[in-house]
Amino acid sequence: MNKTLTTLCLALSLGTLVACPIYPPATVVVTYHANGATGGTVPAPQSVTTGGIIIVGNTGNLVRSGYAFTGWNTAADGSGTAYAAGDDYNGGSLDLYAVWIVSLASIDLSVGSLSPQFDGVITTYTVALDETISAITVTAITAASDATIYYSLAQPMTLAMGSNPLTITVTAANGDSQAYAINILRGACFVTEWQIDNPGDSITLPLIDISNYVDVPYACTVNWGDGASSTITAFDDPNRMHTYAAAGSYRVSISGSCDGWSFEAVPASRLAITKVLARGKAPVFEGLVFLNFSGCSKLTELAGGGIPVCTNILFMNESMNRIFEDCSSLTSLPADLFRYNTAVTDFSSAFWGCASLISLPVDLFRYNTAVTDFSGVFSGCTSLASLPADLFRYNTAVNDFYRTFDNCTSLASLSLKSSVAYR
Structure with a gap:
C-alpha cells in the first residue's frame, strides 16, 4: 500500500513540525466469474472503500446449456461459502463463481399440478390429487439433449392413499447429476x-x-x-x-x-x-x-x-405458543411456515430450546402482522449465529420481546430493524 502525504501534524514532544503519512482507505473488490457459462455476461466488479457491498444476482443473464444458475460461491466447485443476491458483504476482496446445477426443462403430469410451479432451480415439489385418482404419469424433459433421466418408480405410477414419493435424477454428459423429489399425495x-x-x-x-x-x-x-x-x-x-x-x-x-x-x-x-x-x-x-x-x-x-x-x-x-418448543433437532425452517396464519397474536416460546436451529428465513413472520407477543420465541437457540435484519419488519404491533433471544449463545450481536427495544 502506498503512503500519501495528506496533512501535517505537530510533534509537540520534539517541538518540531513534521509530515505525517496517512494510509488511504483499502479498496474492497468483489469480482464475479461465469464458471462455465455458455452465454450472458458476468456482473461488473463491485468496489467500495467504506461500508459493505450488496451481492448482486445474475444481472447479466448468464446461462449454461443444460444447467440452472442457483447463486454464487467462493469456490468454483461450490465447496466454499455460498452467497445469494441481496446478501450484505463486509469482508475483504472476494472472488465469486457462478453455481450451476444440472437442470430439467420441465416436469409434466398427466393429472394435477406441481407445487410450487416448476423451476429448474427448485428440486422439491408436491402434487395433491383427489382420492379417486389411482395412477399418474410423470414425464421429465431434459434441458440438454445429451442428458439422461432416471425414475425411482416405473411410469405410470400406481398410487396408494397418502404419500407417494418419486425421485427423478437427471445426469449430464459429463457425469454431473441432480435429483428432483416429488411427493404425490393421493387425498x-x-x-x-x-x-x-x-x-x-x-x-x-x-x-x-x-x-x-x-x-x-x-x-x-x-x-x-x-x-x-x-x-x-x-x-x-x-x-x-x-x-x-x-x-x-x-x-x-x-x-x-x-x-x-x-x-x-x-x-x-x-x-x-x-x-x-x-x-x-x-x-x-x-x-x-x-x-x-x-x-x-x-x-x-x-x-x-x-x-x-x-x-x-x-x-x-x-396462538402458536410453544408450537415447536424443544424440537432440538430442527436446523432450519421453511420461509412460508406461517404464511396463512395471519390472525396469530402470540408466538411466545414458539421455538424455545431449538438448539440446532442455525438460521432463520427473513420472511418467517412476514404475514403475521397481528402479533403482539414474541417473548422467548427463540430463547435457548444456542446455534443461531446471525439474524436477518428484517426478521420483524412487518410486526409493528408487538409489545413484548422479553427474552426473545435469551441464551442464544452463538449470537455476537443483534442487528434488527425495529423501533422495539429487545431484551
Missing part, C-alpha cells in the same frame, strides 16, 4: 415420518379431545406406511395406536377429518416422529394446536407450504 393428507427402532415398537397418534370447542367428529383414515390402514372416529379410538413388526422408517398419512394434535397427550410417541412432509388442507387437518409438536426432539424436517388455517376454532388461530 388431502397430513403426512409424517416416524422412526421405529425395534420390532414390536408402537406409536400413538397425539389426538386430543376438541368436543368443547367444535362439533366436528374425528373421521379419518390412517395409512401406517407398512401396508396397514385404520379408520379413526374419536380422539381416544384404539385405532390411533399401531405396532410395527419391523424396525425402520415409516411414512404415516392421514386423510379425512382430524382436528386435534398435541404431543402432550402422548409424550412417549414424541420421540419417534422425525419429519412433517405435508400438512394437508383445512378442514382435512386443522388441528395444529397448542403444544402440538412440543418436545419432539428428533423432529428434523418441516414441510413448506404453510400451516393450514383452523376455520372452526378462533383461539387456535391466534
Whole structure:
C-alpha cells in the first residue's frame, strides 16, 4: 500500500513540525466469474472503500446449456461459502463463481399440478390429487439433449392413499447429476415420518379431545406406511395406536377429518416422529394446536407450504405458543411456515430450546402482522449465529420481546430493524 502525504501534524514532544503519512482507505473488490457459462455476461466488479457491498444476482443473464444458475460461491466447485443476491458483504476482496446445477426443462403430469410451479432451480415439489385418482404419469424433459433421466418408480405410477414419493435424477454428459423429489399425495393428507427402532415398537397418534370447542367428529383414515390402514372416529379410538413388526422408517398419512394434535397427550410417541412432509388442507387437518409438536426432539424436517388455517376454532388461530418448543433437532425452517396464519397474536416460546436451529428465513413472520407477543420465541437457540435484519419488519404491533433471544449463545450481536427495544 502506498503512503500519501495528506496533512501535517505537530510533534509537540520534539517541538518540531513534521509530515505525517496517512494510509488511504483499502479498496474492497468483489469480482464475479461465469464458471462455465455458455452465454450472458458476468456482473461488473463491485468496489467500495467504506461500508459493505450488496451481492448482486445474475444481472447479466448468464446461462449454461443444460444447467440452472442457483447463486454464487467462493469456490468454483461450490465447496466454499455460498452467497445469494441481496446478501450484505463486509469482508475483504472476494472472488465469486457462478453455481450451476444440472437442470430439467420441465416436469409434466398427466393429472394435477406441481407445487410450487416448476423451476429448474427448485428440486422439491408436491402434487395433491383427489382420492379417486389411482395412477399418474410423470414425464421429465431434459434441458440438454445429451442428458439422461432416471425414475425411482416405473411410469405410470400406481398410487396408494397418502404419500407417494418419486425421485427423478437427471445426469449430464459429463457425469454431473441432480435429483428432483416429488411427493404425490393421493387425498388431502397430513403426512409424517416416524422412526421405529425395534420390532414390536408402537406409536400413538397425539389426538386430543376438541368436543368443547367444535362439533366436528374425528373421521379419518390412517395409512401406517407398512401396508396397514385404520379408520379413526374419536380422539381416544384404539385405532390411533399401531405396532410395527419391523424396525425402520415409516411414512404415516392421514386423510379425512382430524382436528386435534398435541404431543402432550402422548409424550412417549414424541420421540419417534422425525419429519412433517405435508400438512394437508383445512378442514382435512386443522388441528395444529397448542403444544402440538412440543418436545419432539428428533423432529428434523418441516414441510413448506404453510400451516393450514383452523376455520372452526378462533383461539387456535391466534396462538402458536410453544408450537415447536424443544424440537432440538430442527436446523432450519421453511420461509412460508406461517404464511396463512395471519390472525396469530402470540408466538411466545414458539421455538424455545431449538438448539440446532442455525438460521432463520427473513420472511418467517412476514404475514403475521397481528402479533403482539414474541417473548422467548427463540430463547435457548444456542446455534443461531446471525439474524436477518428484517426478521420483524412487518410486526409493528408487538409489545413484548422479553427474552426473545435469551441464551442464544452463538449470537455476537443483534442487528434488527425495529423501533422495539429487545431484551
